[in-house]
Amino acid sequence: MSNDELRTAADAVLARLVGDPAARLREDQWRAIRALVAQRRRALVVQRTGWGKSAVYFVATALLRENGGGPTVIVSPLLALMRNQVDAAARAGIHARTINSANPEEWATVQQEIGAGTVDVLLVSPERLNNPDFRDNVLPELAAATGLLVVDEAHCISDWGHDFRPDYRRLRTMLADLPPGVPVLATTATANARVTADVAEQLGTGAAAATDGTDDTGSALVLRGPLDRSSLSLGVLALPDAAHRLAWLAEHLDALPGSGIVYTLTVAAAEEVTAYLRQRGHTVASYTGKTENAERQQAEEDLLANRVKALVATSALGMGFDKPDLGFVVHLGSPASPIAYYQQVGRAGRGVEHAEVLLLPGREDEAIWQYFASLAFPPEEHVRRTLEVLAGADRPLSLPALEPLVELRRNRLETMLKVLDVDGAVKRVKGGWLSTGEPWAYDTERYAWVNRQRSAEQEAMREYVRTTGCRMEFLRRQLDDEEAAPCGRCDNCAGARFDTEVSGAALDRARGELERPGVEVEPRRMWPTGLTAVGISLKGRIPASEQAATGRALGRLSDIGWGNRLRPMLAAHAPDGPVPDDVARAVVDVLADWARGPGGWASGAPDAMARPVGVVTMASLNRPRLIQSLGARISEVGRLPLLGSIEYAPGHEPARTPRSNSAQRLKVLDGALHLPTDLSLAVKAADGPVLLVDDQTDTGWTLAVAARLLRRAGAAEVLPLVLALPG
Template identity: 75%
Template structure:
């Protein structure tokens, strides 16, 4: 077959894929170069092209051509279920049978396995997490590795430490590549990668791609195709506003002016829910979309946006890769993402199939605090990693995450991420029943982890510069992403003029302030002890008895909120100076108490199950903010005309670090917290419910352990009251 015949065949497949009459579809030149390299030359390729360029067309056309030539099925590693749904539908249009194995369809796995064995599947879509599922890894994956005709890694920037959503399981692809027969083509695609990410992706995949941007003429050499990041339809802008209330009010006053329907991104889950609730109260059809949103609700929200039944989805980064709405009219950010890669990835959702789309950034003063929080979840220090490896080495068999967690000082999610990295590094292995040590030597690459931290700080500064620059914003962003073709766009607010006024109405600003400053968040009580406590010397397990449990409490606000969170974060930050509770904060706390008393379950609600009015106040002794907590307890007691009954004392052992997972936290608190005799006697004599006051709660265990002491001393009920809740 000549090259012309192959090109005609490829264009014919493309025509069916995009729904055009035979002969009217034609691959772009770089699409054709990639298809030819995969099908005719069996090469490995990395395609870095802007959103909407047609990367999926490359692997679907290549799949169809390879299958006609008797090659095995394509294995497509894809990060999101939404993306999988879209790709299955797209494949069907091209006459390609695509199936998926993911966490949402376990009832179909057996049927899909049978279809693969029969050769009836052209494309199998899997999540990167499937690669380390023992049942899949040791069964279907090993068979597919031997027979696959093409391996595709979609959204390949996820492999990188610099990706929009770092996924350790993506790094397991190196193992899959090493086990594949020689000559199997490999395609990695992404829309978002600077030179550093491109190099990292190539290294993680083991492709050996020449990241200089040149294409070797040798057929055995990998191919890299990197295009311009220019998006002619996007008009970028930045609007600086004084505070969160002004940003929320601006959005309520101007959302209707934004073209079509779109996405409003926030940095935290609570902010997304808060903003969506306010916009709905102002008459806008919007919905929140976060990692906390149930799967069915996510699908419904996506469908509503696709059908323009909502003006916007107010979303976290949970809505990103894979969501394809060609006529998306705008992307607006309330708060700046921490890197140009993340920002370009999100704004790339807009303007794919329309001539003009608005992209607007409303940065906030709280952005940097939120960046610092997420940065704190990076790869753990060496002593914690070594402790985990030691526990696994001494274990008689595999250890599950619940069994391992009490033995180490890491929360479940961070522990699992660390184990996945160690698995890829060969130090541990996931098997049926949990995790085991391989006994292989492992080196803690402190230099690399420190370098990663420094580079992330550099990218955060780049985003601050993006907001401040007076130069062309698209050119600035493209240069940050190492686009050699970057040039002034002629469309952004700096190239032309600001397209949006900062003007907002006083009525809307007042409503926004009222929404953000409305105090009061429920603090859910702990009802179960962490698993594994007996293994670390505490005979506590199962349900916490009702006679030892606190009631639902109240916080003034969430530390991640854009309302009270902005006021509270500086007060409880590690570097904050200690001072008595400010008057405005105390006033808000009093309003929380008032509403709590009258609301559902409150002591003034008249409900039969509600606790009686508190008869006294007990503070939690603070080692970091003694003035703040003591003054809060004293002033609440005075305003409520209740006695201050004393405090729950804390005596941490010298050198004991803060505990980050529940089991270790409870062990530390059980050894550190005690009720002084005077406080115990006062509580016993008070004969009623007590308020337990602290500065903030993160895990809920300080309140649970302190409340247990008070209940055992005779408190009828314990009602926790804190300034902030970390959630």
């Protein structure tokens, strides 16, 4: 087929894909398709969101399949993108299927369809690539049959980037197993020059990449275009506090064009903002990493159909969600990276002439950045300890079995193992993880560089807020866009389109919502698995007679309301002192709401719990005055006796207790807490429920162990009351 004939056929597929008989490929879309279909090359496409990267691989798929090629395999990071892609493929007559964590019941059928040759496109989540069964039994046959490999959101491959995902690096194995001449396409909208080079290298396109736009068929093709989005009008609104931001959003949401997304930095904030906006009459839905899959899918459909004004979302809705007429993106809080910010705002204005993009930064942003930064690759001693444990095991160790033996929480341990797997030091097999025995070096220099990069990105976000220059130009320069120039549309170029005024009534309502204290504290009901490995003979369900009841906290540290008050007070180096009056009053309000609420001791319900008969405080070396004064205030206001304090046994230092996984936490707590004799006698004599007071709870295990001691001493119930939950 000649180039002209191929171009005509490609345009015809595009017309079916977009439903427009007059549609024609962009020049760079055509160049990428020609490289893949006619020249069977590898290509890396770095283009702005909305440019049409998916059109490249769908058109290429149709043309390759017409010529007898095997199915296209698309490695895609998010379910939202997968659902969009399946629908888009169908419009072009392309049969697409998915294999991901949300549809395990369909995997066997999908694999049969692949074997029968009826699947044109298979979308696979990166996590599947190292699932032992998929990797060993499905992937080899799939790689042998693949007609085109597509790596979507390819910046995830690079740990220099803002959204590194170690599962993506398993693509090296698949690339190595591809038969000669199978084309490969990598796409992303959010890669600066360093990430682009790293992705190209990891895809095996680095040394031979033609970045000058040439069509040398002996090299890979890199197509990088300008990143301006002419529909986006960027702006920043600097508001005094969280109440002003919430009030502004409630008053101005309806004035924003069409429907859109309100991004928050944490799950707690997303749920908090969603609840408040609903109270104010707005039709919104929450979308976070904790949202059930069915609810996520319904929320996506509601936004696509404009049945909601906005999704209030975390970065779980970051990549791949495709709604061309999305009219606005508002951020309540700054992301830690301008590249991540560009990616998220790029959801808006893809098929409309004008979309509003607003950033409302908050003073809690940097504390949240620091928290997520703390989840980076672990220190070398933790990595070495994990490798030692695996090397000494006589069988594969699952995550639950390995977790008690190392000082890492489950999600951080799993991420670390995936990196070690890619590096060849460990291997995932059925039943868990094995040591390969291969030598491994901790890349101190690389991890330090990545940390410095993160710090530089955070400073760039501060500068984005402060800049008096063009905001779009600023973002484009952060992505190394050589064509960056003033946009003429942002608030600094064209003047602000929104003022910061909010009515007194709206502000009062927002303050009332944010200052409303009280969050439930769910008790621990099951002992963690693997405690026998650390010498503790506890397992299974905690007996009901030894459990704490559902407790209360004043707020979450990640809240945009009480979190802003509690974070500095409970910071690691904050001075100890008596509980502030406003905090004490709020805790009393929490107690009053608790008492009057469902099942509360003042609710009048037939099955209501009995009224507390006393107050017990937790010992602390860090904040003894704070906790003791809080217990005393509750005792005074509630007219309850202060029964005493749970103490640490001699030789146990609570400040050294690791913030690691549950088994390691319990290992340190085992034997560390005890009830003084006078407290045991007082609890037994009181003969009723007691309030257990502490400053904050992280894992919940200190409260669980303390509650067990109190219940065994005769407390009818233990009602935990703390100032803060972590998030």
